[in-house]
Each structure stands twice: as C-alpha cells, then as structure tokens.
Amino acid sequence: MSEEIIKAEGLTKIFNGNLVAVDHINFSVKAGEVFGFLGPNGAGKTTTINMLITVLKPTEGTAYILGNDISKQNTEVRNVIGVVPQEYTADEDLTGYENIILCADLYGIPRNVSKKRALELLQLVELIEFKDKRVQTYSGGMRRRLELACGLINRPKLLFLDEPTLGLDVQTRAATWNYVRMLKKEYGMTLFLTTHYLEEADALCDRIAIIDHGKIVVIGTPEELKNSLGGDIITLSIKQNVDITNLVKKIEHVKEVKKENDSYIIKTGNGEVTAPLIIEALRKEGYVVTKLSLTKPTLNEVYLHYTGKSMRDAADESAESVMARRIAMGRARH
Amino acid sequence: MSETNHVSTSKLHGLWALTNRELKKWYKAPVVFFLTLVQPIIWLTLLGNALNLGSLVSAETITFPPELAAQFTPTQLGALSQFFQGLSSQVMGSTFGTTSYISFMAVGMMAFTALFTTMFSGMSVVWDRRLGFLNKVLSTPVSRAVIILSKVFSATLRSMFQALIILIIAIPLGFQFGVNFTPLNIIGVFAMLFLICVGLSSLFIAINIRSTRIETPMAVMNLLNLPLTFASSAFFPIEKMPAWLQAVANANPMSYTIDGMRQLLIFNTDWTKLAFDFVYVGIFAFVLTTAGIVLSWRFLNK
Numbered sequence: 001m002s003e004e005i006i007k008a009e010g011l012t013k014i015f016n017g018n019l020v021a022v023d024h025i026n027f028s029v030k031a032g033e034v035f036g037f038l039g040p041n042g043a044g045k046t047t048t049i050n051m052l053i054t055v056l057k058p059t060e061g062t063a064y065i066l067g068n069d070i071s072k073q074n075t076e077v078r079n080v081i082g083v084v085p086q087e088y089t090a091d092e093d094l095t096g097y098e099n100i101i102l103c104a105d106l107y108g109i110p111r112n113v114s115k116k117r118a119l120e121l122l123q124l125v126e127l128i129e130f131k132d133k134r135v136q137t138y139s140g141g142m143r144r145r146l147e148l149a150c151g152l153i154n155r156p157k158l159l160f161l162d163e164p165t166l167g168l169d170v171q172t173r174a175a176t177w178n179y180v181r182m183l184k185k186e187y188g189m190t191l192f193l194t195t196h197y198l199e200e201a202d203a204l205c206d207r208i209a210i211i212d213h214g215k216i217v218v219i220g221t222p223e224e225l226k227n228s229l230g231g232d233i234i235t236l237s238i239k240q241n242v243d244i245t246n247l248v249k250k251i252e253h254v255k256e257v258k259k260e261n262d263s264y265i266i267k268t269g270n271g272e273v274t275a276p277l278i279i280e281a282l283r284k285e286g287y288v289v290t291k292l293s294l295t296k297p298t299l300n301e302v303y304l305h306y307t308g309k310s311m312r313d314a315a316d317e318s319a320e321s322v323m324a325r326r327i328a329m330g331r332a333r334h
Numbered sequence: 335m336s337e338t339n340h341v342s343t344s345k346l347h348g349l350w351a352l353t354n355r356e357l358k359k360w361y362k363a364p365v366v367f368f369l370t371l372v373q374p375i376i377w378l379t380l381l382g383n384a385l386n387l388g389s390l391v392s393a394e395t396i397t398f399p400p401e402l403a404a405q406f407t408p409t410q411l412g413a414l415s416q417f418f419q420g421l422s423s424q425v426m427g428s429t430f431g432t433t434s435y436i437s438f439m440a441v442g443m444m445a446f447t448a449l450f451t452t453m454f455s456g457m458s459v460v461w462d463r464r465l466g467f468l469n470k471v472l473s474t475p476v477s478r479a480v481i482i483l484s485k486v487f488s489a490t491l492r493s494m495f496q497a498l499i500i501l502i503i504a505i506p507l508g509f510q511f512g513v514n515f516t517p518l519n520i521i522g523v524f525a526m527l528f529l530i531c532v533g534l535s536s537l538f539i540a541i542n543i544r545s546t547r548i549e550t551p552m553a554v555m556n557l558l559n560l561p562l563t564f565a566s567s568a569f570f571p572i573e574k575m576p577a578w579l580q581a582v583a584n585a586n587p588m589s590y591t592i593d594g595m596r597q598l599l600i601f602n603t604d605w606t607k608l609a610f611d612f613v614y615v616g617i618f619a620f621v622l623t624t625a626g627i628v629l630s631w632r633f634l635n636k
C-alpha cells in the first residue's frame with residue numbers, strides 16, 4: 001500500500017498577483033491513509049483543497065491525483081474524488097434526497113443506480129427518515145451529514161473533507177469521526193482532511209502536515225511530531241525575582257530553559273524524574289518554588305511550537321496569549 | 335465501494351439536473367408560483383385600464399355643449415358621436431397598429447416580463463457562489479459550459495412561461511389577434527423571446543458570476559430595466575416619441591423583439607419588417623450569448 005494517491009509538487013496559489021495563499025508546497029498522500037492539514041485560519045488549507053479538487057488553477061507547480069495532473073486531466077481527477085466542502089452547499093429549497101440525486105446527476109450516474117445509492121447513503125448517515133424534508137429544516141449536524149453523503153455518491157477513491165466538524169457538538173463530532181474511520185477501514189478510502197481542531201487531527205490522522213502562512217512547516221505522524229518537540233515541558237515560577245536560567249540548565253536531563261515573563265519553560269526528556277531534581281536543586285540555593293506544572297507533549301504544543309507567534313517573528317509573546325487569540329479567531333468565524 | 339465509477343459519456347450531462355434545480359425552486363414553491371401567476375393579472379388589469387387610451391374618446395366621454403346640441407336633432411347627434419368614436423379608433427389604429435390598446439400593451443408586457451424574469455433569475459448565481467454550491471459543482475465532472483448554460487436555460491424557460499401566462503390572461507381581457515394570425519405564429523413569438531432571453535441572461539450571468547454581493551446585479555438590473563423597457567415600443571409607439579428617444583428606442587433590441595411579436599400576434603403582418611426584427615434580435619442575441627459565455631467561462635477557469 002505505498003501507491004501515491006496525491007502528490008503535490010511546488011503547488012502554489014497567488015491571489016491578485018500578491019497574496020501568496022499557498023507557497024510551493026510538496027507532500028504526498030499514500031493509499032488508504034487519512035492525511036490531515038492542520039493550520040490556523042487563513043493558513044491556506046481551503047485554497048490547497050480547491051486546487052486539488054480542480055476548482056482553482058495553481059499559479060505555479062501542480063499536483064497529481066492517482067497519477068492525473070490536476071491542471072491538465074481535470075475530468076479524470078473529478079471522476080475519482082469526492083468533496084465535502086467547508087460550507088453547507090446543499091440546496092435549502094430541495095429535500096435531502098433531491099440533493100443527493102442532484103449530486104449523482106452531476107457525476108452522470110444513471111438514475112437506476114443513483115436512486116439505490118442515495119437511499120443507502122442516507123441510511124449510512126442516518127438521515128433516511130428526513131429524506132423528504134427540505135434541507136431548510138435540517139440542523140447543522142444533519143446538513144454536515146448530508147454533505148458527507150453527497151460527497152460519497154460517486155464512490156470516490158479519495159475523499160476531501162474541509163473542516164468536517166466545524167461548529168458541531170461533541171456527539172455529532174464523534175459520529176463524524178466514526179464515519180471517517182469506517183470509510184478508511186471498510187472501504188479502504190483515502191481521506192484528505194483539514195482541521196484546526198488538534199484533538200481531531202490527533203484522533204483521526206495517520207499523518208499530519210502543519211501549514212501556516214501557506215507553507216508546510218512540518219509533516220509526520222502525530223507521534224513523530226510530538227517527539228520532535230524533544231520531550232516533556234515543565235513550567236515553574238519561583239518566589240524570588242532572580243534569573244535562575246543558568247542554574248536550571250545545569251540540572252540533569254534538562255535540555256532547554258526559556259524565561260517567559262515570570263515563569264520558566266523547561267524542556268526535558270523525562271519530566272517525572274526531572275521535576276524533583278529541579279525542586280531539590282533550587283531549594284539548596286534557597287529559592288522557593290511557588291508553581292510547577294508538567295506537560296506531556298500533545299499536538300497542542302506541536303501546533304503552538306510550529307505556528308505560534310513567537311516562532312513567526314521571534315516576538316516574545318506568551319503561549320497563553322497566542323492561544324487566547326486563536327480561540328477568539330475561531331469564534332469570530334461563526 | 336468496490337463498484338467502479340460511472341464515467342459520464344455525454345458532454346452535456348448534468349444540464350437538465352442543474353436547470354431543473356433552478357426551476358424547482360420556482361414551481362415547487364406554491365407561494366412563488368402563485369405570485370408569478372397573479373402578478374401579470376394585476377399588471378394587465380391595472381395598466382391596461384389605467385392607460386386605456388382608446389377609452390378617452392367614447393360615447394360616455396363625448397358630451398356636446400347645450401347651445402351646440404340645440405342646433406342638431408338627436409339622430410344627428412348620435413351620428414356625430416359615432417363619428418368621433420370612429421375617429422378615435424382610427425387614431426388608435428394608426429398610432430398603435432391595432433384598435434385595442436390592451437392587445438398592444440399585452441405584447442409589450444410579455445416582453446417586459448420576460449426581460450425582468452430573465453434578470454431576476456440570473457441573480458441566483460450570486461448565491462450559488464457565496465454559498466459554495468458553485469465550487470461544489472466545479473469539482474464534479476460537469477463541464478463548465480453546462481454550468482453556464484443551465485443558468486441561461488432556466489432563466490429563459492421561466493421567462494417564456496411568464497410570457498405565455500400573460501398572453502393567456504390577456505385573451506379574456508379583450509386581446510385581439512391580428513387578421514392573419516394562426517396558432518403557428520405562437521412558435522415564432524417564443525422563438526423571438528428565446529433569442530432575447532438567452533442573449534440577455536448570458537450577459538447578465540457573466541456579470542453576476544463575478545459579483546460576490548447581491549447588490550451588484552440588483553443595481554445592474556435597475557440600471558438596465560427601465561431604459562430597455564420604456565425606451566422601446568413596449569407601451570408607446572416609437573414614431574410618436576421625441577427624436578432623441580426615438581434614436582435610443584430604434585437601437586434597443588427590445589423594440590425589435592416587441593415589434594416582431596406584434597407582427598405575429600396583433601398586426602396585419604408585415605413580413606419584411608418581421609424578418610428584419612428576427613435578424614436584428616438574432617444578431618444581438620448571438621453577440622451577447624457568445625460574449626457572456628466566454629466571459630463566464632474565463633471566470634470559471636481562473
């Protein structure tokens with residue numbers, strides 16, 4: 001299973017001659033893989049998808065989907081992919097069933113086949129009782145599921161999901177995750193999804209690419225990415241107003257120390273062992289530890305590490321405020 | 335999902351599906367559909383009666399001053415009254431080409447409504463773009479041309495249907511067909527409408543597909559509708575207009591559409607004029623359709 005389903009080569013999109021939305025990205029997605037694009041708002045996730053699904057023409061570079069050039073073999077590409085867009089695109093004035101049939105017609109699927117398939121898919125996404133209700137009356141979760149059903153109507157080999165769980169409640173999100181896992185497991189489908197939910201990328205993806213400002217900053221399995229941070233993080237504060245950076249650096253297992261405002265961010269291979277050592281060493285010198293926390297790396301840290309503001313322009317901004325802004329941005333889009 | 339994909343064979347697949355989607359929004363919405371039927375009735379009865387120029391001179395409106403009336407016998411008065419009424423129809427006939435103003439106006443209404451409906455339907459593409467529907471369709475194997483054509487056809491079909499409704503409603507309201515009218519002429523009327531609607535909607539869609547806000551097509555519509563309608567022969571004959579307006583009206587393709595339709599429906603058909611009308615509208619439609627489709631195509635392939 002090492003067949004390359006997607007292969008992007010220097011894929012680039014520049015809007016209006018100056019806005020570089022996607023900047024010479026290279027990556028490949030293997031058959032049967034769930035590949036995730038993780039990045040903040042405006043990172044270029046949707047733009048990348050739009051190029052891969054042949055809606056936008058790349059400004060430079062190209063990508064191959066099952067060996068077909070997205071810029072040249074449009075029809076071949078379109079026939080093998082399914083798309084679940086970021087927006088709700090179903091026609092509100094039509095019923096769920098009519099919407100799926102419409103999608104089927106767009107793929108040129110004969111009616112006798114599409115009728116049967118539409119019902120199967122409505123069953124799959126648990127919308128069968130609502131199939132003759134107008135989409136206007138659907139809830140957000142129901143509409144997402146309908147989008148999913150539409151995206152599957154041509155039995156795609158590769159499915160694109162753009163922020164599939166945006167704005168969904170916990171239960172519906174879990175249900176969506178289950179669909180994704182099922183599609184991968186039972187149908188051997190390859191999935192390309194974008195998200196800015198870290199748990200989602202962690203839970204679903206075999207491999208993740210973190211994208212920021214149109215560039216891929218890192219690609220790897222969730223495990224690889226976490227390990228790339230170099231272990232655990234201890235955050236501590238002391239009572240005294242003295243810089244202890246150099247003192248901490250000498251302690252065993254400590255890899256890196258950074259002072260941010262009143263606290264010290266300490267990277268270490270093994271937090272459980274290092275923490276008592278640090279407390280001990282500090283007490284010997286007469287310092288009083290007022291706060292200490294130990295964080296095992298999650299994708300959260302990876303994400304902050306690779307997309308955080310402090311990385312972007314070396315400004316000294318605390319991790320918390322970056323996170324707070326990101327949350328605010330996330331809310332603003334609703 | 336082991337079954338293989340059904341690769342479409344026809345280049346035009348999806349055309350009916352997309353056209354029908356637009357039409358469904360209209361014929362499946364009872365309120366909208368009802369209003370489409372009611373609107374022409376109101377227009378025809380209101381405008382037809384409010385502007386019924388023929389009734390300006392009638393038995394009721396003619397009263398003779400008493401000192402004048404005293405000089406004539408009642409029979410003579412009756413004859414005089416009749417003379418004036420006859421004069422009125424004569425004036426109507428020479429001005430409008432028919433003695434029935436409602437017939438004259440109904441044809442204008444048919445064209446005007448078709449124009450309006452065409453423009454109105456064309457606005458849906460703005461929503462399709464904003465709501466992401468357009469992008470979804472663009473990711474399917476449907477050809478770009480089909481996406482544009484489906485918009486043009488749905489607008490055209492709706493417009494032609496609206497025009498038909500007006501004709502049907504006008505008949506009980508006193509619509510008078512011309513002397514050499516045959517039911518076959520109806521086909522000619524709709525051919526005419528088809529040409530103008532396809533031309534205008536192609537152009538309009540090329541504009542709309544570029545706008546992200548519904549206000550843009552609304553402004554374009556407001557800007558175009560009034561001059562296209564009133565600087566034409568829709569409600570008043572061109573020959574009776576001031577010279578500068580005549581110049582505009584004589585260039586306006588709506589004038590030729592309407593004249594062609596009148597030649598076929600209510601006038602004593604002048605075949606040369608009719609042929610010219612078709613040529614003029616045909617060329618106009620061809621140019622606009624080509625330009626419109628090319629412009630939309632270029633946008634979709636960006």
Ligand SMILES: Nc1ncnc2c1ncn2[C@@H]1O[C@H](COP(=O)(O)OP(=O)(O)OP(=O)(O)O)[C@@H](O)[C@H]1O
Pocket residue numbers: 015016019020021039040041042043044045046047048086196
């Ligand atoms: N059609 C367009 N014209 C001009 N600029 C665009 C267009 N589409 C996107 N952009 C810009 O390109 C950049 C990337 O946008 P994109 O939609 O790909 O981000 P995203 O990662 O999907 O973000 P989000 O999480 O908000 O969906 C943004 O700066 C955006 O403003």
Ligand SMILES: [Mg+2]
Pocket residue numbers: 045046047086162
């Ligand atoms: Mg996006």
